[in-house]
Amino acid sequence: MSQPTREKILDAVFKLVYINGYNGTSMAMILKECGIPKGSLYHYFKSKKEMVLSVVSERINLKMDEFYQLDVEESKEGIDTLLAAILKVSKKEILVSYGCPLNRLNQEMSPVDKDFEVAINTIYNRLRDKIILLLKNSKLQSETEVESLSEFIIATVWGSISLSPAQSSTKRYMQTITHLTNYLKSLKI
Amino acid sequence: MSQPTREKILDAVFKLVYINGYNGTSMAMILKECGIPKGSLYHYFKSKKEMVLSVVSERINLKMDEFYQLDVEESKEGIDTLLAAILKVSKKEILVSYGCPLNRLNQEMSPVDKDFEVAINTIYNRLRDKIILLLKNSKLQSETEVESLSEFIIATVWGSISLSPAQSSTKRYMQTITHLTNYLKSLKI
């Protein structure tokens, strides 16, 4: 038994928008990708915008957990979970090749559409708060500001995987990110 | 006496594409923005793509020098010029609000168009080489890899200004980037 139609649509739209962007993805492309008729598509979603907003909250949302493995592990200090997660990013080939899907959509849509800005920010805040939690659950030098540090980490990881998408390699990511891990290790006590 | 037509077009296209992206900018928007007839536009540029590629090499190119003030100063060590430049980024409001124009176009177009990838990479390499030069002209800890460090710096600055465009503030940039400057200072001897 095949995947329910609505889910199939969300998967196809996530994939297409991730690579081509919102304005670079047409309804025709979406219909072709998931092989369903137009009537079905507009039965589940009233517009392209609503559809992509659903992708944000129902797909990108989940992808973030899959791409950045930041779940608290009892056996490890928070900062070590974080360091491991940063290294694991290099294993996600699509991430290193195309950058963060949330960051990409953010840059394209947030400046021109408030609804996207809000939806994207919700997910961003969840990610940042997870990192803050891990940092707080760590022995760090007393003057460390975990709020700004968490944003620094996200900025650096996202920045690293956004340098020349479609050619940025795992090797390049690892070299660049070494400086981030050096810095983070220097904050441990 | 007004600006030559071709220059006026490039200025308008830079501005529109910076904010709306390539696919988010239509020829109609461009014509309206610079108030010239279609015939003139297609007299100077044979297509939209060729026009935006000209913006890359003739406008973004120059904007990079204006946004990131990385010229070698005899009186300063390279690393100090670099640190000053990183702070000066916060003064460029549009940069902190909308992110780096090169990075934005790169993420949108490089994965789907080789010509853009090549044009953008040329400018990226110039920027990176400037930073490498500054780093080489500095007294740093002997094991410092200036190649990967230069990419780390670009990744972090671009990442910082790309977090939530249209709302990311100067204050936020300063807080985030403090960690970068801390790390760089720690590399000095």
Added chain:
DNA sequence: CCAATAATAGACTGTTTGGTCTAATTAAAA
């Protein structure tokens, strides 16, 4: 079984897209 609703199917529509074309006008060269 039957009625009501959900889902599928795709032809169709008005608008916008990037781009062409011919004619008129201005500027430069002879």
Added chain:
DNA sequence: TTTTAATTAGACCAAACAGTCTATTATTGG
């Protein structure tokens, strides 16, 4: 001045765009 080329002007075009509409088929509940 006359000729040649550069530029301006915008009507026009086919294709692509997001979205609508009516009809039909599955599915579900009573």
